[in-house]
Amino acid sequence: MTASLTTDVLVVGSGPAGASSALFLSSLGVDNVVITKYCWTANTPRAHITNQRTMEILRDAGLEADVLEKATPQHLMGQTPFVTSLAGEELARLHTWGNHPARLADYTLASPSTHVDLPQDLLEPIVLGHAASRGSRIRFDTEYLGLVQDDEGVTVTVRDRLGGHTYDIRAKYLIGADGGRSQVAQDVGLPLAGRMDVAGSMNIVFTADLSRYVAYRPSVLYWVLQPGSDVGGIGLGLVRMVRPWHEWLIVWGYDIDEPPPEVSDEHAIEIVHNLVGDDTIDVAIRSTSLWSNNRAWMERYAEGRVFCMGDACHRHPPSNGLGSNTSIQDAYNLAWKLALVVQGKAAPALLDSYDAERAPVGEQIVKRANQSIDEFGPIFQALGLLDTSDPEQMRANIEARKQATPEAAEQRRRLREAIELKNYEFNAHGVEMNHRYRSSAVVADGTPEPPFERDPELYYAPTTWPGARLPHAWLEHRAARVSTHDLAGKGRFCLLTGIGGDGWVDAAAAVAGATGVEIAAYVIGPGREVLDTYDDWARAREVEEDGCLLVRPDGHVAWRSRSRVDDPRTALQGVLEQLLGLD
Ligand code: FDA
Structure with missing residues (x-):
């Protein structure tokens, strides 16, 4: 069949990896087409931490000013508290995202750019909009169905989800940026290591004015340890700022071995009220969704003329905020190489370096993000939450640290040490910047x-x-x-x-x-x-x-x-x- 559409590079997916691939390719003068399954970009906030390396890349692409205009700045990101509820007792607080005065110099010296917080549903339109304005052809409601490779290129069959018809697109190269359930990666047989679906999480996106509980300790993350608020567990929840201080996202766990829970608005509001610790606040639920935590990475990112990137290659929890950052950095690594090869200025062998350079980074961040979850363990331990399954006893154990006894002093010391360990999640500047290819x-x-x-x-x-x-x-x-x-x-x-x-x-x-x-x-x-x-x-x-x-x-x-x-x-x-x- 003759392809209905031809291009140099076809990009499957318009998330951070796909949108930025299109942006970089168009900026380099490479003809590209983006197909994406849905009618628009991400419809929930999802990724938000945008680190210095990514900001440098967006600066190079001419997008830094647009991002800064919409983003929450670094100084409002970093007084991360650990609380029993937003209205309740604060157990500890850590300067995060480089905001400790002693660390701020490291960050300031390292880069012309700063960390910012920009929810994915605001970042994607900026990136994709610039890509389109520079020449990317973007086809929404278009689903990737399958591909065939030969020596000259890749033929991809897609389905128009509005009309229902299928057609072919012919490209010299294909980028599979189709996310954590990547069909492209599966179709070309990229080898997946690790494990998918390690734990279940629920996102609740809502609006509520929480200023009085948060504005004096500005942060993007508020960790809530609430014994007894989930069945027989510690009850670790995350209240995440989306827009200061009235748009929020709660991340709450569910048992992945059980059938996925139905989350009604009433139930979601109850979770919000519990974690905030105030059932008088007005809450409007915007959406709820379920997602799973993974510990999986591709050992190889490319097969022939097909290159995968982003969550298609590294699948991990949001800890350390590395997902969309690493996806954009994958795209930045590949785009200039593809441009030189497509323009005939470099041999296709240059493309082998994409895999060699980015696969080790992907594996590293998957392991780091998962280890950061495990490193909540010492906090639970120090608070005495692992010694019992009785919520009353857990609360008593938390209280015990206030005593004037050697045991309580030791408990306080252990808590300080455990919180210190979270620097590996929230101030891991080396993980973000030390890539040596x-x-x-x-x-x-x-x-x-x-x-x-x-x-x-x-x-x-x-x-x-x-x-x-x-x-x-x-x-x-x-x-x-x-x-x-x-x-x-x-x-x-x-x-x-x-x-x-x-x-x-x-x-x-x-x-x-x-x-x-x-x-x-x-x-x-x-x-x-x-x-x-x-x-x-x-x-x-x-x-x-x-x-x-x-x-x-x-x-x-x-x-x-x-x-x-x-x-x-x-x-x-x-x-x-x-x-x-x-x-
Ligand atoms: P992504 O999943 O974003 O995009 C996939 C694209 O492929 C979509 O456009 C989809 O429509 C398209 N697609 C899929 N199948 C298709 C098909 N068959 N045909 C056509 N199109 C198809 N990261 C981070 O850096 N900092 C953070 O703070 C966080 N926080 C965070 C919180 C929460 C709650 C979650 C769930 C995730 C994060 N992340 C994060 C992770 C981040 O969201 C994730 O890493 C990126 O979205 C990955 O970007 P990709 O572009 O690879 O995939």
């Missing part, structure tokens, strides 16, 4: 990987070691403050050098001319186009002034040369050809 798209410089001097999950360790994310430093360019990340990105390679490195700039121009691959080049130093205003770059670059860094379009270091070499052009050309699979 190893693949054919990174050219080693012969130096060993720099060791982490602080905990690699909690702390970001900047380095220009090839494969690592480019360290951020504020510079001055044409009388404007710019980040190193602003010089890089925009779909092109970027070469950074210093005084004495002009040979590299000439080499970049020559190699770009020879390969057709754009390379922006900057000399950073006094009297040059870019000034190292605070000498921060001199401290971060880890190469001599006359050395250079070659940065990939996704802001990761492709290669570096410690100092000037005799023949910069040959050196640079060799590196680029190796990286692009042209050697």
Whole structure:
């Protein structure tokens, strides 16, 4: 059958992974079509934490201002309390998302961008809207049914859910961004490790003015430990801010081994009143839904011309807020590679690096998110909630920590220690920023990987070691403050050098001319186009002034040369050809 529609890249799904793939591909001038099953984007808030790395990526794509306009800023995100109810007793509180004054400097130094909170149903239209305005063709109410691959491309059969008819779309490449039950991943036989459906959760989205219980301790998450409020259990609930302080989402558990519960509005309101601890507040339920927690990841992300990403490849609970962030970062990793291959400037072998670079990240975040759930255990333990199933006794055990006894002092110490462990969920800056890629798209410089001097999950360790994310430093360019990340990105390679490195700039121009691959080049130093205003770059670059860094379009270091070499052009050309699979 002749395909009704042809394109270079077909994207299945318009969630964070699919929408951002379309955005990046269109920004790079790659023709693409998005199909998505439903009539519009996400209809519930779902993901919300948008971390610095994602914000840098959206900044590069020109969307940061739009996101900041709608998002809740970092300073309103981070006084996370653990309470018996919002109106009840507070058991502990933790500065989160980099808001502890001692941690804020780490975050501020690491990136030109900040963490923000933006619910998925507000983020997706921004991303997809920009994708459409840059040329993505988006077909709603269109369901993926199946695919056939050959040496030249992929033929995908889809169903128009309005008219009911099926038709084919022909693409050179296919992106499967169809979420945690990915049919695309299944159809191409990607190998799934781990386990699906580990636990059941219920979302209740509602409006209620909770200002008096929350505004003095602004947070996006309010953890409620309520013995006896679920059958025979501890009763751990989450009240999550959607919009301060009148739109909310409660996450409440259910037994996944039992039939899925029917959640009536009355029952949902009862859960809200219990967790808030005030049954006089007006509550309007907007929606309820059930979802399951998973501990599963794909060991491989690609098969032939089909590339999967996002929840299709990493399926995990929302802990650490990594889901949509990692999905957008997957898309950013693949888009520039697809663009160079589709444009004939790189060999298809470049695409092998997508899997090599992103699959380890996916596995890491699935394990971290699940471990963060397990790390509630020590809090329950310290409060004496695991020693009994009697809610009265649990409440008495919580009370016991107030005594002036050595046992109570020990209980308080254990609670402090347990809360401290939650930094691995809420201040895991290293998990978010320490991605160091190893693949054919990174050219080693012969130096060993720099060791982490602080905990690699909690702390970001900047380095220009090839494969690592480019360290951020504020510079001055044409009388404007710019980040190193602003010089890089925009779909092109970027070469950074210093005084004495002009040979590299000439080499970049020559190699770009020879390969057709754009390379922006900057000399950073006094009297040059870019000034190292605070000498921060001199401290971060880890190469001599006359050395250079070659940065990939996704802001990761492709290669570096410690100092000037005799023949910069040959050196640079060799590196680029190796990286692009042209050697
Ligand atoms: P996603 O599931 O979003 O999108 C899949 C797309 O594929 C949809 O557009 C769908 O219509 C389409 N589709 C599916 N089948 C199709 C078919 N056959 N044909 C055509 N289209 C099809 N993450 C995070 O980073 N921070 C956070 O704070 C949270 N918090 C959070 C809270 C809660 C309660 C939940 C349930 C989840 C989170 N997450 C999160 C996770 C986050 O929601 C999730 O990781 C992302 O939505 C994944 O994005 P994807 O684009 O991969 O899939």
